Amino acid sequence: MVEEAKGEFEPKIIGFTCNWCTYASADLAGTSRKKYPPNTRIIRLMCSGRLDPMFVLRALLNGADGVFIGGCHPGECHYIKGNFYARRRIAAIRTILKELGMANRVRSEWISASEGDKFASVMKEMAAQIKEMGPNPLRGKVL
Amino acid sequence: MKGVELAIGDLNGVLKGLLEKEVVDCLIIPHSVGNNIAYMLVTDPDKIGGEGIFAPSFSVNAAGLVKGWTIKSKVGLVAKPCEIRAAIELVKLNQIDKESALLISVDCPGAFENQVYADHRDEIGEWIDSAKIEELKSKGVELREACKICSNRLADVGDIAVVRREGEKVVVAALTPMGESALNALGMELEDKDIERKDEKAKIADAAKKNEESLPKIGSIEALEEFLRDCIVCKNCRDVCPVCYCKECFFDQPLGNPVSGDMLNLGVIRGAIGLPTNQLFYHLTRVYHVSATCVGCGACADACPKEIPLTRFYPVITKKVQEMFEYVPGKDVEEPIPFTTYEEEELEDRLR
Ligand code: SF4
Ligand code: SF4
Ligand code: FES
Numbered sequence: 001m002v003e004e005a006k007g008e009f010e011p012k013i014i015g016f017t018c019n020w021c022t023y024a025s026a027d028l029a030g031t032s033r034k035k036y037p038p039n040t041r042i043i044r045l046m047c048s049g050r051l052d053p054m055f056v057l058r059a060l061l062n063g064a065d066g067v068f069i070g071g072c073h074p075g076e077c078h079y080i081k082g083n084f085y086a087r088r089r090i091a092a093i094r095t096i097l098k099e100l101g102m103a104n105r106v107r108s109e110w111i112s113a114s115e116g117d118k119f120a121s122v123m124k125e126m127a128a129q130i131k132e133m134g135p136n137p138l139r140g141k142v143l
Numbered sequence: 144m145k146g147v148e149l150a151i152g153d154l155n156g157v158l159k160g161l162l163e164k165e166v167v168d169c170l171i172i173p174h175s176v177g178n179n180i181a182y183m184l185v186t187d188p189d190k191i192g193g194e195g196i197f198a199p200s201f202s203v204n205a206a207g208l209v210k211g212w213t214i215k216s217k218v219g220l221v222a223k224p225c226e227i228r229a230a231i232e233l234v235k236l237n238q239i240d241k242e243s244a245l246l247i248s249v250d251c252p253g254a255f256e257n258q259v260y261a262d263h264r265d266e267i268g269e270w271i272d273s274a275k276i277e278e279l280k281s282k283g284v285e286l287r288e289a290c291k292i293c294s295n296r297l298a299d300v301g302d303i304a305v306v307r308r309e310g311e312k313v314v315v316a317a318l319t320p321m322g323e324s325a326l327n328a329l330g331m332e333l334e335d336k337d338i339e340r341k342d343e344k345a346k347i348a349d350a351a352k353k354n355e356e357s358l359p360k361i362g363s364i365e366a367l368e369e370f371l372r373d374c375i376v377c378k379n380c381r382d383v384c385p386v387c388y389c390k391e392c393f394f395d396q397p398l399g400n401p402v403s404g405d406m407l408n409l410g411v412i413r414g415a416i417g418l419p420t421n422q423l424f425y426h427l428t429r430v431y432h433v434s435a436t437c438v439g440c441g442a443c444a445d446a447c448p449k450e451i452p453l454t455r456f457y458p459v460i461t462k463k464v465q466e467m468f469e470y471v472p473g474k475d476v477e478e479p480i481p482f483t484t485y486e487e488e489e490l491e492d493r494l495r
């Protein structure tokens with residue numbers, strides 16, 4: 001694979017979003033024509049509590065440059081505690097990935113259904129940060 | 144703590160007593176096999192020879208041997224502190240019924256790999272002190288890496304602790320009501336015994352920390368790929384790990400262990416895949432799965448046919464997660480595993 005120069009490549013970000021909030025906020029961002037870069041492929045989960053950290057690993061091992069996880073604000077989970085458990089899992093997998101220099105490719109945010117603006121700005125910010133970081137070092141490797 | 148001081152030679156009688164007085168239905172304890180030490184399950188008191196309980200040889204993590212012990216019959220497990228800590232994690236994971244297990248931890252001086260111990264048994268014997276450890280080290284005979292970075296090797300977990308004292312003495316102390324009634328059943332006169340050993344523990348922890356710092360660091364995902372380069376994904380490290388307990392491992396199923404058509408499909412999606420499949424995915428998943436419960440026993444490293452020094456990966460990485468949750472696996476049977484609980488306000492600085 002040809003080395004892409006930093007800043008010039010278009011990162012691929014996989015987003016796992018909760019049906020009840022962040023997924024809806026993405027919808028809202030779209031319908032209200034908020035502009036944000038089209039780097040993120042969204043996968044809808046019923047709750048951030050459905051996020052198995054293996055999803056994050058698999059995305060990174062398959063070459064995703066970043067992984068985004070969106071859920072309801074703490075205390076507002078549709079299933080009461082899903083995002084509390086999710087928060088522990090995400091913190092743990094990021095702690096592991098930090099030891100391997102990969103934690104800053106994984107980001108999670110609590111974004112409610114009405115926060116279309118926040119969704120757009122987080123997407124913008126994350127795409128820029130990952131552009132700055134350069135491609136996932138595992139991209140193109142035979143794993 | 145309530146306990147009793149005995150001559151080392153009398154320990155045998157205690158173990159036999161546990162069977163004779165039917166405190167337990169069986170014991171799982173170390174015994175001599177030729178030139179080495181292995182575990183046995185024993186029900187007949189006459190079969191207890193007593194040798195090897197303190198022997199600094201590591202074969203398997205004995206907690207793995209009682210995984211799934213949810214029957215009513217009671218097992219007494221006599222093992223090193225890392226093994227008893229793993230057993231306590233298995234209790235929390237509902238893989239051992241605590242009512243059916245009497246857990247007895249014994250002081251550990253640090254252990255040698257099974258094979259190394261066998262080759263040097265004459266020199267090492269049934270116990271080893273730090274002077275002798277240094278002497279052997281200068282001859283290139285070294286403790287296991289996991290033991291060098293272990294700071295919890297003094298017996299202080301389970302229901303009963305067996306503590307070494309100067310002059311070929313031991314203290315057998317009860318740590319829980321179950322332990323106390325077991326010792327009472329043997330007709331022992333228990334008195335207050337101090338087995339805390341704070342200073343010694345601090346010294347051990349200090350040395351362990353230094354040793355850990357001097358281990359080669361993995362440090363990046365590329366370095367991990369290189370570290371695991373020779374892994375044949377035999378999953379031995381999973382099978383011997385006491386706290387890797389899933390009945391149906393993802394990596395035994397079509398997605399995790401794809402064969403023929405499934406393997407080809409993956410290859411079509413990715414252009415090329417490494418074989419055997421999922422080397423990195425397997426280890427990253429496993430390290431996450433044991434991140435709260437890894438007791439740092441190093442059984443995985445011992446079991447690797449490719450001699451990958453897995454101690455530099457599993458215990459080292461999982462420790463970071465355990466520090467974040469301020470959780471010491473096996474320390475307290477009442478303390479929930481971090482992933483099974485939460486606080487409403489926490490960890491926000493770890494998410495982005
Ligand atoms: S991962 Fe390795 S060191 Fe940790 S508990 Fe399992 S076998 Fe022991
Ligand atoms: S035991 Fe060694 S070769 Fe087998 S899966 Fe584990 S690391 Fe790989
Ligand atoms: S329903 Fe949105 S995080 Fe649980």
